[in-house]
Amino acid sequence: MATKNQKAKIKDQKETSKASKREEISPAKSIKTTKEPQTMDELLAQMGGMALSIKKGDKVEGTVVSVSPKEVLVDIGKKSFGILAEWELEQVKDYAATLKPGDKIQAQIVNPENDIGYTILSVRQASAQRRWDILKEKQDKGEDLEVTGFEMAKGGLLVDWQGLRGFVPSTQFESEYSSGPYVLIGKPFKVKILEIDKAQNRLVLSQKAAALGITPTALREKLSKVKSDDVLKGTISGVAPFGVFVDVDGIEGLVHISEIAWEKVLNPASMFKVGQEVEVIVIEVNQREGKLNLSMKRLTPDPWKNILDRYPIETTVKGKVTRIAPYGVFIQLEPGIEGLLHVSKIPTGEEPKEGEEVSCVIESIDEVKRKISLTLIPKEKPVGYR
Numbered sequence: 334m335a336t337k338n339q340k341a342k343i344k345d346q347k348e349t350s351k352a353s354k355r356e357e358i359s360p361a362k363s364i365k366t367t368k369e370p371q372t373m374d375e376l377l378a379q380m381g382g383m384a385l386s387i388k389k390g391d392k393v394e395g396t397v398v399s400v401s402p403k404e405v406l407v408d409i410g411k412k413s414f415g416i417l418a419e420w421e422l423e424q425v426k427d428y429a430a431t432l433k434p435g436d437k438i439q440a441q442i443v444n445p446e447n448d449i450g451y452t453i454l455s456v457r458q459a460s461a462q463r464r465w466d467i468l469k470e471k472q473d474k475g476e477d478l479e480v481t482g483f484e485m486a487k488g489g490l491l492v493d494w495q496g497l498r499g500f501v502p503s504t505q506f507e508s509e510y511s512s513g514p515y516v517l518i519g520k521p522f523k524v525k526i527l528e529i530d531k532a533q534n535r536l537v538l539s540q541k542a543a544a545l546g547i548t549p550t551a552l553r554e555k556l557s558k559v560k561s562d563d564v565l566k567g568t569i570s571g572v573a574p575f576g577v578f579v580d581v582d583g584i585e586g587l588v589h590i591s592e593i594a595w596e597k598v599l600n601p602a603s604m605f606k607v608g609q610e611v612e613v614i615v616i617e618v619n620q621r622e623g624k625l626n627l628s629m630k631r632l633t634p635d636p637w638k639n640i641l642d643r644y645p646i647e648t649t650v651k652g653k654v655t656r657i658a659p660y661g662v663f664i665q666l667e668p669g670i671e672g673l674l675h676v677s678k679i680p681t682g683e684e685p686k687e688g689e690e691v692s693c694v695i696e697s698i699d700e701v702k703r704k705i706s707l708t709l710i711p712k713e714k715p716v717g718y719r
Contacts, residue, residue: 387413387442387445387452388442388445389442389443389444389445390441390442391441391442392439392440392441392442393409393410393415393439393440393441393442393454394409394437394438394439394440395407395408395409395410395415395437395438395440395454396408396435396436396437396438397432397433397434397435397436397437397438398414398434399434400429400432400433400434402419402422403419403422404416404417404418404419404422405417405422405429405432407438407440407454409440409452409454413452414451414452415440415442415451415452415453415454416451416452416453416454417429417440417454417455417456418453421443421454421455421456421457424457425456425457425460427464427495427496428456428460428463428464428495429456431463431467438456439456439458439462440454440455440456441454441455441456441457441458442454442455443455464494464495464496464497465529465531468494468497468526468529468536469529471526472526472529475525475548475549475550475551476525477523477524477525477543478494478523478524478525478526478538479494479521479522479523479524480492480493480494480499480501480521480522480523480524480538481493481494481519481520481521481522482514482515482517482518482519482520482522483498483518484518485514485515485518486500488502488503489501489502489503489504489505489514490503490506490514490515490517490518492524492538494536497536498534498536499524499536499537499538500535500536500537500538501514501524501537501538501539501540502537502622504622504623504624505527505537505538505539505540505541505542505622505623506540506541507540507541507544507545507570507571507578507585508570508571508572508573508578508585509571510540511571511573511578512573512574512575514540517540522540522543523540523543523544524538524539524540524542524543525538525539525542525543525548525549526538526539526549527539527542527549527623539623541585541623542623545580545583545585546583547583549623552583552584552623553620553623555582555583555584556584556618556620556623556625557620559581559584559615559618559625560615560618561615561616561617561618562614562615563614563615564612564613564614564615564632565581565582565612565613565614565615565627566581566610566611566612566613567579567580567581567582567586567610567611567612567613567627568580568608568609568610568611569605569606569607569608569609569610569611570585570607571607572601572602572605572606572607573601574590574600574601574602575589575590576588576589576590576592576593576601577593577601577605577611579611579613579625579627581613581625581627584623584624584625585624585625586613586615586624586625586626586627587624587625587626587627588613588627588628588629589626592616592627592628592629592630592631593629593630594629594630594668594669595630595633595635595636595637595668595669595670596665596668596669596671597655597656597663597671611629612629612632613627613628613629613632614627614628614629614631614632615627616628616631630669635669636667636668636669636670637669637670637700637703640670640698640700641698641700644666644670644695644698644705645695646695646696646697646698647694647695647696648694648695649692649693649694649710650666650672650692650693650694650695650707651666651690651691651692651693652664652665652666652672652690652691652693652707653665653688653689653690653691654685654686654687654688654689654690654691655671655687656687657685657686657687659676660675660676661673661674661675661676661678661679662674662676662679662684662685664685664691664693664707666705670705671705672693672695672705672706672707673704673705673706673707674691674693674707674708674709675706678707678708678709679709680709683709691709692709692710693707693708693709693710694707694708694709694710695707696708
């Protein structure tokens, strides 16, 4: 049997155990030792390893953990992971191709938890913003952008870049494509960014700037140093039915067919070839389109100057038939000076032939419109002829 002292000791132990149990389960004790969470972050921290409290449509920020052709795994915090599934990647494939482990991304919750415990994410909205960010970065750095021709539009070509539509004006193609940019439809080519306006969904590009290897900023700086009436030397970079393109120190200029020579030019290709060096005079500096309007003929004297001194009215002149039109015959009196012999002034059976030399009378001259009206020398002066 237990002694008196042993019984007392056992009793003390029982009392101590009861007190200990009461302390473990006491709500008051628990409240005193646990800090009441004041914010969502504190609540999540107190929850420890519990999953994020998220619902469909919420926006979250995460860090890319891994990238594969079928999915992108994203750490969205608090031991929760989200995935961009294969069907989502197909819709944002150009954006997804830029992702790499460690990248921070913005995403939207599509499904808080799928069958295997992952959160399904969408980055289509974030993808659109990211694309504009990339464009602004490339514009600031003057880097090339590779686009694909999409379809012709008024004044230029629509292109595609990662699902965004851009526009390359006809004036922003180098001479090889300026007359027919449609050949670039469905083909990739490089451009530089001229203008970005996300609010207006506006993206204006230049193939010419990329081809010439200069940034739009550098091009504007070069253009700022050129003035009207400057005489410059350049190289023919292209020949088109409407004129010739001239490269002047990396700036492309156009000599319109009407500015090649004072006389009528029908085919610039018969006069110029690519690589030929020429001298030009600046008519206009077009900062907006980044080009020069040039002239060759203005480097030589204007044959129309003092025209009436050389060709008084009713003077008999000789010239060569250069063109025959339904309304009359054009006769060149000298280089740059042509007169029209109207069809009403040509007797039946006396029609001049191209290349034939004929004698005419100056009937009238319009100095402003640069037109000379001719008539054939009458074999007999009609009554009332002046």
